[in-house]
Amino acid sequence: MNIFIQQIQQNLAYFLPETALVVTLCLSILAGLIFGKTPKVVAWFVFIGVGAALFFAVKQAGVSQEIFSGMIAVDPFAVFFKSLAAVCTLTIFLFSIFSSEVQTTVKRMAEYYSLLVAMTLGMFLMAGATNVLMMVLAMELTSLSSYIVAGYTKEAADSSEASLKYIIYGAVSSGIMLYGISILFGLTGAMDYAGINHSLTLNAPNYFALLTATIFIVVGFGYKISAVPFHFWTPDVYEGAPITITAFLSVASKAAGFAMMIRFFKVIFIDTTILAVPAGMWTSLYGFEWNKLLAILSVLTMTLGNLVAVWQDNLKRLLAYSSIAHAGYMLMGVVVLSNQGIAAVLIYLMMYLFMNLGAFFVVMLVANKTGSEDISAYRGLGYRAPLIGVAMAIFLVSLTGLPPTAGFIGKLYLFAALLDAKWIWLAVVGALNSVISLYYYARVLRYMFLRNPEGQTGSITLQRSEAILLLAFVIPTLLFGLYFGPLVELANASVQMFGIR
């Protein structure tokens, strides 16, 4: 018994990032009670708290350790996603300062910040979870907090509708996922990934039962990364929720979903008995082709996301469908069963962080000034507000994946991984989809630069701080399109997972 407690005490040292977040979460609720009328204090407090979590997470670089009796792994893969989530949260805090939607609700600001911290905590745990129970709890922590923040501006009918749709779809898919997990538990008798893998290696279960369980579990993952056909919540929630939350959901939540899914499939279905595979590749247990399942999902996701985005007039809704399509692109990297593919997903996520958050920041600035998210508000934006117009153009070109922007590098590595693994048809589908996406991104560009600003007279002025934050997204989007060596190295180093070669 004493040894067990000693182990927990030793493991706590590896749990510092999460501990920092828990402390921040508890104290931010208290701070909200004390400084209720001056939300700035709470904002700075949570900013420092999440910053500390990011610092501790980065300090864990290079560690490969399993803590709390195999509940959580601290490895480069987890550290990568923790840092990504923390960076994204810090950015959203900055966005919130400029968001008129959020700033009008002074009384409830502290709740907003503490819920964002809770979501971040959930993502940290999702990134490291190596036990099915831990994974479900982490996912629910993120989801439950995001249901509430999606309806944060509760007087707005749109926002409350978004939260209702979100919680119904979310609860149903996590229920189905739990049922799938229960079947997997019945087939293997273990809850931790390594144990499930061991049990599956020793004796092959009924193929049909395993397939059913996997499909049920994929429902949960698909909902989290908004893959078709589990995407129905995405457009409505993205449109109804406050823009800061939309931006957060589209990047951090999706990244955490990918972290959870990649680790789940890789650790559980890797065949450790076959040693004669090329370095960086792995094989699935007795030819159980879960990657074919994901390939179908990937094709559906990017095609539907891109095709429906063509008809959208609301920019938030357009970016929602575009984020569905991007989930499809990233799924291609998971399909190939190689570390190269996973690294490509990580690179893509880093690029996606900058370009997508930047695009949402522009949408937020325009909505602040004009009160509209409709594409007609963007008429002649390139002349009324040159900086916003040019920045948006760069983000959209990057989202399409054209050089010399970050999005191109992301796509390049994805397609390279696909071609190396001989998934040529999937690469072709992905490339065709990029062409479709050019159409609707270019449509926004046309509104911004080739239309006269009829009825939208008056230039939009930016505050200096807003311009600086905008440039903080434009510069990386351009820079990483030209100079991306360190990012690629980081991604290649971050594919290492605990307990797997």
Added chain:
Amino acid sequence: MQEFIIWLQHPGLTHFLILSGLLFSLGLFAILTRRNAIMVLMGIELVLNAANINFVAFSRYVTTTLDGHVVAVFVIILAAAEAAILLAIVLNIYQNFNTVNVDEINQLKD
């Protein structure tokens, strides 16, 4: 018939799996057909509890550990948290829309 009664009198893993399968299907059916948000919540609870029965049954008949029981306890807590949040959201919806019928709450559309 006699055999069926004897089979019923000796519950084993199969019985529990059939029960949980039924509950799961009924839950999904409720989610898909009910229009009242509260009834949808009931369906979700059925699905979660179907998973719980599976966990406990497998824990009893397949493994020698208590893992499944622990998961069931956590899932019960989870279901309670989810219900609390959904009810709060439904209350807010009622204030904004004056209805809890999920079909009539459709301002956001393509």
